[in-house]
Amino acid sequence: MSALFSAGFANLPDYLGQHVLLSVSAILLGLLISLPLAIAAYRVAWLRGPSLAVASVVQTIPGLALLALFYPLLIIVSAFTAETFGFGFRALGFLPALLALTLYSMLPVLRNTITGLAGLDPAIIRAARATGMTPWQSLTMVELPLAAPIIMAGIRTAAVWVIGTATLSTPIGQTSLGNYIFTGLQTENWVLVLFGCISAALLALMIDRLLALAEDGFAKRTRWRLWAAFGGIVVIVGVSLFPLFGHAGETITIGTKSFDEQYILGSLMQDRLRAAGFATARRDGLGSTVAFHALTNGDIDIYVDYSGTIWANEMKRTDQPGRAAVMAQMTAYLQKKYGVLALGSLGFENAYAIAMRRANADQLHIDTLADLAAHAGNMTIGGDYEIFSRPEWRAVTKTYGFHFAKQRQYQSDFLYRALASGDVDAITAFSSDGRIAQYDLKLLPDPKSALPPYDAVVLISAKHAHDQKLIAALKPLIGAIDLRTMQQANLMVDRQTDKLTPETVARWLDAKITH
Amino acid sequence: MIQLENLTKQYGGRAPVVRGVNLHAAAGEFLVLIGESGSGKTTTLNMINRLTEPTNGRVLIGGEDVRAGDAVSVRRQMGFVFQEVGLFPHMTVAENIGITPRLLGWPADRIGARVHELLALVRLENAEIAKRFPAQLSGGQRQRAGLARALAARPKIMLMDEPFGALDALIRDELAADYRAIHNKLGLTTILVTHDMTEAFLLADRIAVMRDGELLQVATPKELAAEPANDFVKRLIEIPRQRAEKLARAMQSA
């Protein structure tokens, strides 16, 4: 327990700093857009309806979806600018998160500014004109100061929303306090989840109280309240951002997808690179295709993918030439098309496979995927968020003629539980998963080779494909991890009791490889 | 000094609320505009400093059309006092009074001295009142501060829309008398709107009577009493006398 906590604290400066940087930038950018827009809408009545409507619609999009939408959008824009103006930009991480959160912050500020200004006593505004104020002077000297408490209340709401929603920027590659939550969720480390929730909530609460003080300061016209509030915010932001200025020079960014094996391997590679003198950064919990695009786009420098995933999703291949040929063709393809270096297989496969409760499978005499077809019509199958839309799934259902009665999707940790508890009858599992042994599951072999091999491969971005020092640091990992070792390592993170953090397990794995 | 020529205001397709008003106020004159509610007094007054733009006709100040220049500088040359006062609630009394000089770019020390002078002029001498916010004043004090604000940039013209309407009778008479003294002392030209005929008789050099957007008669109080132009004016000027008689009777029978 205390080990888990200290692992949490170790990352706090980085996560908190990034979280604050993102939130503050989004709030400031949001204000820069929504305040002038609100003032324009206050003065020009027909603007009111449309601007509030757009902001309201944005608000109804779930935070995670809004964040996710910006990534592909920016990839397109980046490709366009690269083609026409000769420069692209990072489509992953800070920028999409910033844009999405900026949009998210707009509604409360717009609404409060408009209602605050429109609700002013007309006699006061007439007096402002009668004393000889220009419209601008009336706005800045009278109308805005009088509406300030209501505007502040809107800013406060926006700030709390943004700080909370910023935790969802982890899956699009922006480090935030959400890293605790997503990592914790994937590794069933509830202490970590709690740690992330509490730290984000505390941050939001502190900012909320300070902005409330500022609101009060405006309403009661007390300068000390305003000074105290803005001073407090500056201190929090300053302290949070301080650790971020430590990094200098080039950093190698390691990406991970959102499951434990990836976190362990990410930490392992990070340890090796650090030992070799590299400055490193992490982009954790990326979606599967997001990770690949991030690598080809140069947003991340290294991550581990699986040969079959690239084979099916990127190369759109459905044939099955065998493990070695898939590996060789994939390596050539990545080199030729993207300049990406496939350094080699780590030594194990993490294949998509269908698993059942052993007792259940034995009772129905199901030994392979071929036997499953006859029973599929009465069964519910569970899968992760990807599998049912992946080409592998189409291939396997076509090859064996599966028609499952129902499909359900789960977060990977809940997936195994759903099978164990009987909520589903079969799941799409990963062969290197430690929980297969833990729950005594039966993996059904694939006699017709509908699924490709899934060797775990270290991929290096084009930019670093010829970096000999980097290659030398990672080369010892190639072929060094067998399936049993990886399953063991995964289980140490997944298991219910005596859980270890991915970082700790990475060190265990490192020691094991070295001996 | 102030010349209204065929001044007309119409909202949308409705009947005009001010109809062909011709009126002249000489320099130093105290003109009172009186009439029933809705007769167009405020609208007329607002057209003089361009808070409202006329549909037709024009306003000349010292022979110059107010619409020739820009509205803001016209307003800075005139003092305006409202019934609702309209002091800015987020500014202190001193800041409120100093606002027009500040807009005109006076240096801070000159504004400070002017505020001091005005507080004495409107008899808000209590030194600490300058630092209070409007919400911390009585109605009478607020109206005095509003008057000081209107006078701050040394306007030659004062426009006053029922300035004493919301005050109790005692303070109202006191403030009206104070203002008439200020008017004389500073040589102002004042147009004051009121409902109250007694107030009009006591303050005015000349009285202009309005009804349904039209000017019925403009005359000194004496002429008005002697020769009312029509029944309406007659009834209007009878009101103070009738009330005085009623009062006398009531006092006797008590």
Ligand SMILES: Nc1ncnc2c1ncn2[C@@H]1O[C@H](COP(=O)(O)OP(=O)(O)OP(=O)(O)O)[C@@H](O)[C@H]1O
């Ligand atoms: N912005 C406006 N739009 C339409 N009609 C208006 C507007 N302002 C004033 N009016 C109308 O013009 C008429 C004259 O209004 P005004 O305020 O000048 O009257 P007033 O003589 O000052 O009345 P009171 O003694 O009650 O203040 C009224 O019938 C009023 O409803």
Ligand SMILES: [Mg+2]
């Ligand atoms: Mg009026």
